[in-house]
Amino acid sequence: MNAVWIYLCTGAGLIALGVLALVREPHFFRKVLAFNITGSGIFLLLVAAASRVSDGPPDPVPHAMVLTGIVVSVSATAVGLALAKKYHHLTGHTALPGEEDEE
C-alpha cells in the first residue's frame, strides 16, 4: 500500500461527496461548491493514476490535462455564479422553482 492508492481512494470519496451535495442541495451557491469538489476529486484521480511509477517522474500528459481542467473549472465557476447572481437579482430566489428555497 503506497501513497498513490490513498489518493486514488480520496479522489473517489470526493467525487461521491460532491455528487451527493450536487443533487441534494437546492441553493445555487452550494451547487457551485459541490461542482468544484467533484472536479477536484476527478483531478486527483487522474494525477494519482499517472503516478503509478516506481522510479522517475510521473506521466506529464495527465498533468497538462488537469492544469487545463483547473482553468476551465474556474471559468465554469465564474459563469455559474454570474448566472446565479443575475437570477437572484431578477427573481429574489436562490434556487430553481420546484426545489425549496432557503430564505
Next chain:
Amino acid sequence: MIAFDFIVAAGMLLLAWHLLSCRDLFQSVVLFISFGLLMALAWVRLNAPDIALAEAAIGSAMTGALLLAALDEFKPSAKRRNGPGPGIASLLFCGALGFVLAFALLKLPPEAAGLRDAAATEVSKTGVSNPVTAVLLSFRGYDTLLEIGVLLMAALAVLSLGNRPPRFVLAPSRSLVLSAMVRFLLPILVLAAGYLLWVGADAPGGAFQAGSVLAGAFILAALVDTGWMSRVSDRQWRWILAAGLGVFLAAGAGTMLSGVSLLEYRGATSKRVILAIETAAALSIGATLLILFLGGTGRMDTDGKDDS
C-alpha cells in the same frame, strides 16, 4: 511519509464534508480555500509541482475570490434549511458510486508509465525542457488553444450578464494599511508573474500560473481604487482579453501557411513561438480573471449599465 499522506487525505475528505454541509455560506468559502491549500499539498506529494502552483493560485485563491465576490449578492448568513435528513436514494446512489470507483481503481495495474517515455524522447524537439509545458504548448497545443477560447467565452458571458460589481469594490475601504500594502506588493507580484512565465520553459511554472498571479495583482489594485481601470479604454480591454487567443491562432495559421499542420513548430524557433504565445496568454488570463471577479471593467454604475 505514508502517515503524512493519510493525514492530508483524511483532512481533505473531512473539509469537503464539512464545507458542503455547514450552515453558514461564508464559513463554507473559508473551508473551501483551506481545502484548496490541502489539495496543493497533495499535488506536491504526487510529484506534480506545476499543478500545485496552479491549484494554490487559481483553484484555491481565485475561486475563493470569486465565491466571496458572489456572497455579496446572496445573504451571507443564508441558513441551511432544516428539512429531513439526506434522502435514502441519493445517499445509496452516491455511496455506491464511491465504492464502485474505488473498487475499479484498486484493480488498476500497480505500474503504468503511460506516455511518459514517449514524451521524454520528444521533449528535446520542442525547445523547452519542462515536459508539462511541452505537452501544453507543443504536443497538445490544440487543447490549450481551445482552453484559452473557453476563458474568453466565460469573460464574454460574464460581461453580457452585466452584474453589478461587489459592494466592496464599488465603495472601497479607504484603508491606509491596504493601500500601503498593495503599493508595496504590486511590483513584487508583477515580477513574480514574469518570473513564473519565463521559468515555465524549464521548471514548474508557465502561462496559467503567471496569469493568475497577475490577476491577483490586478484584483488587489482594483480593491484599493478602480480609477486606473478607466484609463484603459473599453476597446483596449477587448484587445487585452483577446490577445492570448489571437496570438495562439496567428501561430497556428503561421504553421499551416508554412506547410506543416496546425501548431506544429519545432527546432530553433519553437521556444520563441512558445514564449510569445505564453506571454500573450498570461496577459489575457490575468485580465480575464479580473473581469470574472468584477463582472465588468469596473466602470459600471450601480444600475449595472456601462457609463462610458
